[in-house]
Amino acid sequence: MRLRFRLPSSVTMIRSNSLHNEILSKLKLGREEFTQKLLNRRWTLPSPETKIHQLIHTQGRTFLLNTHPSFHVDSNKQSKHFYIVRDDLLHPLVNGNKARKLDALLPLLHHCSVTDVVTCGGCHSAHTAAIAVLCAERGIVSHLLLRGEQPEILTGYNLMSTMYGNVTYVPRTVYANREEMLKSYANSVAGNNGSVLWFADIIQAASATDLSISPNFMQMDVSRSEGSHLRKILVVNEGAGDSVALLGVIRLVQYLSQDHLLGKQRPMKFVVDAGTGTTAVGLGLAAHCLGVPYEVYAVMLADKIDAYRKQEERLISEFKKHFNFEFIEGAGIVNWVERDRPRKFGNVLEGEVEACQNIAQQTGILVDPVYTLAAWETAMLLSSNEADGGQVVLLHTGGTLGMFGLAQRYKKYFGMIKKDSNHF
């Protein structure tokens, strides 16, 4: 005879709770193991390390920079503050977020014996300059298609693209069809004997998580120089907004989440400026992969919220497909926030250059009016509202050389920048 009995509901609850916890912890373990494997690869940056500073703001616009903050003792209960991840200091010429987005890509070029890279961007593109510098460091030839006309005086990222790479200016009408433009240019570089690769062609290598077993760089260089001189051209999309770009950002968050730094337990609000939104999605994905309670606030600079949500969905679905990542459903990992004073992408408004100057003079940190000022202002706002215990972290994406191009374009704002001329 079978005995039938019912467990008291509290016992059922305990059982289902413990089952739930067990499933959750297995899921977490699975995710962590997956992430470890994913990050076990060759990188461009020798280490993910970056400096973390703390900005203390007392009343509105008075700032104080602490370059040796404590992450565990909240010594500044009276004043408002946020942490700043100083990725602007990673490289003198390569933007912080470009260094992260290209961190996993460059070793793949070696892995696939790529000889040339073709990419495109605006006249003052930080992306093309980053590609040019990083490729030149590795003996890879870069071909940079820049939108519009050559400026009379070369400066900033435009000058760096020209110094390190092969620049071609493309009429706006031709540039409007980017894919066609990149394709025909890459074909012309390849000639009859070379071959053209797109990101989809090298993703196989990117998803082979253990790239450490691939031949090392020296061997690759030798084989290239001894090879048949056939050119292998890789086309990199504008802004390098492919799934492989997310890996470098995940690597950064893994570094930051170490116990002696931001840790894995305390809630953090990460703030970042969003152009294509790739860096922001990388941060959100990183929090998910690493199981840390970090939220991402991305200031929308170039588009409307629907476009950013679409971009988020696209990147997540590519990431799932390319790296067999099964631990995420749908999107919604980034809080997309409106800029304080919305405007057409790239525009500077009155008073912003002075705001950047004020920050620079008080802290030694340079923010630019297009990208990083927007993130700075959002971090100020969030940290002003933050109740005790919550922490705000600004990812400083760099963009220093962008100021030179802006100064050329916005003479009226940069021409009348405040000068202290009372002493003469």
Ligand SMILES: Cc1ncc(COP(=O)(O)O)c(C=O)c1O
């Ligand atoms: C300084 C700076 N911050 C942010 C971005 C945008 O990054 P993402 O396209 O990953 O959103 C850029 C892009 O050029 C940039 O130069």
